[in-house]
Amino acid sequence: MFGHKKDRVESPPIVGGVCSLLEIPHGHKFRIAEINGGAGLHRRLLALGFHRGDLVALDGEALLGGPVLVKNLNSDTRIALGRSIARKILVEPADEHER
Amino acid sequence: MNDRVPVIVFIGQPNCGKSTLFNAIAGFKAQTSNFPGTTVCHAHSQVVWKNRVYSIVDLPGTYSLTPQEPQEKVVLTHIFGEKPDLIVNVIDASLLCRSLELTVELLELEYPMVVVLNMMDLAEKKGMKIDPVALENKLGVPVIKTVATRGQGTKELMDRVEKILAEQTTPRHLRYSGEVEGRIKKLIEMLPADFPVIANPRFTAIRAIEAETLAVDKFFLENNPEFKKGLDRVRQEISALREAPAYEVLAAERHHLALKIFEDCCRVRHARLSSLEKLDSLIMHPVLGLFLLLLIFAGMFYLIFRVGSPLEAWLLKPWEALRLGIQERYGHNLPAELLVGLVQGVGGGVAIVFPYFIPLLLLMGFLEDIGYLARAGFLMDAFMHRLGLHGKSVPLFILGFGCNVPAIMATRILESRRDRIITALLIPFIPCAARTTIILALVAFLLGPWWALGFYFLNLVVVAVLSSILTRVFKYSSPGLILEIPSLKWPSPKNILQKTYFNLKEFVRFAWPILIAGSLLLSFLSFLHFDRLVNAVLTPLVSGLLGLPSSLGVTLLFGFLRKELSLLMMFQALGVSYGQLLSVINRAQLLTFVTFVNFFIPCLSTLAILWKELGRRVALISVVLNLSLAVLVSWLVRLAFALF
Numbered sequence: 001m002f003g004h005k006k007d008r009v010e011s012p013p014i015v016g017g018v019c020s021l022l023e024i025p026h027g028h029k030f031r032i033a034e035i036n037g038g039a040g041l042h043r044r045l046l047a048l049g050f051h052r053g054d055l056v057a058l059d060g061e062a063l064l065g066g067p068v069l070v071k072n073l074n075s076d077t078r079i080a081l082g083r084s085i086a087r088k089i090l091v092e093p094a095d096e097h098e099r
Numbered sequence: 100m101n102d103r104v105p106v107i108v109f110i111g112q113p114n115c116g117k118s119t120l121f122n123a124i125a126g127f128k129a130q131t132s133n134f135p136g137t138t139v140c141h142a143h144s145q146v147v148w149k150n151r152v153y154s155i156v157d158l159p160g161t162y163s164l165t166p167q168e169p170q171e172k173v174v175l176t177h178i179f180g181e182k183p184d185l186i187v188n189v190i191d192a193s194l195l196c197r198s199l200e201l202t203v204e205l206l207e208l209e210y211p212m213v214v215v216l217n218m219m220d221l222a223e224k225k226g227m228k229i230d231p232v233a234l235e236n237k238l239g240v241p242v243i244k245t246v247a248t249r250g251q252g253t254k255e256l257m258d259r260v261e262k263i264l265a266e267q268t269t270p271r272h273l274r275y276s277g278e279v280e281g282r283i284k285k286l287i288e289m290l291p292a293d294f295p296v297i298a299n300p301r302f303t304a305i306r307a308i309e310a311e312t313l314a315v316d317k318f319f320l321e322n323n324p325e326f327k328k329g330l331d332r333v334r335q336e337i338s339a340l341r342e343a344p345a346y347e348v349l350a351a352e353r354h355h356l357a358l359k360i361f362e363d364c365c366r367v368r369h370a371r372l373s374s375l376e377k378l379d380s381l382i383m384h385p386v387l388g389l390f391l392l393l394l395i396f397a398g399m400f401y402l403i404f405r406v407g408s409p410l411e412a413w414l415l416k417p418w419e420a421l422r423l424g425i426q427e428r429y430g431h432n433l434p435a436e437l438l439v440g441l442v443q444g445v446g447g448g449v450a451i452v453f454p455y456f457i458p459l460l461l462l463m464g465f466l467e468d469i470g471y472l473a474r475a476g477f478l479m480d481a482f483m484h485r486l487g488l489h490g491k492s493v494p495l496f497i498l499g500f501g502c503n504v505p506a507i508m509a510t511r512i513l514e515s516r517r518d519r520i521i522t523a524l525l526i527p528f529i530p531c532a533a534r535t536t537i538i539l540a541l542v543a544f545l546l547g548p549w550w551a552l553g554f555y556f557l558n559l560v561v562v563a564v565l566s567s568i569l570t571r572v573f574k575y576s577s578p579g580l581i582l583e584i585p586s587l588k589w590p591s592p593k594n595i596l597q598k599t600y601f602n603l604k605e606f607v608r609f610a611w612p613i614l615i616a617g618s619l620l621l622s623f624l625s626f627l628h629f630d631r632l633v634n635a636v637l638t639p640l641v642s643g644l645l646g647l648p649s650s651l652g653v654t655l656l657f658g659f660l661r662k663e664l665s666l667l668m669m670f671q672a673l674g675v676s677y678g679q680l681l682s683v684i685n686r687a688q689l690l691t692f693v694t695f696v697n698f699f700i701p702c703l704s705t706l707a708i709l710w711k712e713l714g715r716r717v718a719l720i721s722v723v724l725n726l727s728l729a730v731l732v733s734w735l736v737r738l739a740f741a742l743f
Binding site for chain 2: 007045046049053059060062066067070074075076077078079080082083086
């Protein structure tokens, strides 16, 4: 029940427009700037087609601190990411007309 | 042409329709669904095409050739260990761009290869116009368009396979950018003479560079300090080129190659939102989605009850009349008793299969194929976290409602062994279709639908409580969820029917004969009064602890084979027909017995698969856990009835 709020405090502060996937509004275009965390996570995301520089948008989230749904606009795929993982993915705002 | 049977492997990313294509070619052999990781072990089949035999292997879906998930390692041992004669790379055409990354990787093997653009219908609906000729030129391998669900393109595929095998044409790898390619070349020259080369030196060098941070790395290099130094230098150089880890640089190279090919060969017009996509936003809605999840399951059981229960009563009538007729005419001698046993065995089977088993299998098949399982995992993840697991276990539990055995096999998709063991220990507590059938048949038929629903709820509560206990015993926080949500797909009725037929065949082939034989045996034993001995031994448990008629003891023997048999044998053991059951035992006794049997020792096939997948210890723990919980919960049910 309380995990949700803690997530918000732990996530890094917004610097220069870069923030984590947990802090962006739904449906807007963002660009993956950095993937923090270990090589295991990094490889997994690469294999699933999520690279640095890809355009992504938040497509939904589950209740009670559940996972977020991230859409990759380049490859038209969607993955569900647990919050602990979504927090490690940093994004920066992208122009709405970018491809 | 030599006589050796050529080996053809099907490789593709999860959910690209590999297994469906495989089934279209090989006849029905592999289980398919719209959930990543269904094919956890590979399926083999021998196929005859134009008087020539081919051995076809359906490998689990893999996102890349760098093994990360357990089922992906199966793929590697296959293509590295036993060199296949031909690779069929199956691509979900609607996800062409991402799928091409694996294709680029596969081309690096330089094995004979065919690319299959599957799900062309879906791609067209998404507004994608793919030029297969351009794609063929870019990749340097034949490209075949298929719609596997309708069997389109399979003939062309086999023709091409035949041609390529005859000509032995091998593709060339695609070139990375010059500076990276130069570094790879440098490493190739450094490869020691005794280095285990996979496929070709370039592929081996790329693997070695990418193996960074993987366990394989150490094993390779401990005996080769000189090469290790060189490899580290090459990695650093590549890493410095793009200011990223070397493995990411190589992945990015492939990504760009794939992107370039995609842009050259595919034009995307703006597609309209399909009705399925609109449905999807409802399914994935945080509140409405959960509501829908509840509604789907409630509706499923309601439908089965409304359709199944009257149908069952109708189906049982003639068998019941037959049994009474036999008893009336021939009295109590051995042949008559055996005949009655036979009638009960056959009739019992008919009454389960048609009204309950088939509808349940059809509905499960529909949910699986449309792509609902992964979505249920997404919606339920938060709840599962409170029970110490994560959303990836949800689809496994849902599969368990169909049959526990494939659900336990599919636990391979869980990354951590701890999650695997806990999930596998919990799955036998999920009532499978056969057990659900009996619960619905008995409890709903005799006591009413609310009792059946209540029983189901009790069952889920037990699973939840057990899960929180187990996750506290095996302490360790499970890794976060990463789960691809495949797009919703209209399931092909043919596919669902095939799957239902497959499961039904299993039931008719294995369970029904056991049911009939058991029924006959029980008639025979009771004629010889042997059942009294078994009953006497089990009396302390059955009568003493649970307050049931001691004649039910013998039915538990059959529960070792399949749990639901215990319940079916109940009539035989008590010597009554279906409708008269409540005249011999009361509601409390019925529920106590159903509870006990439901949580009783995992059925033989579940036990066997637990043993095989997770070892003897886990299987034994499962037996102890199930038995003790069966005694405890059914005793509590008895107590609850005594108190209220």
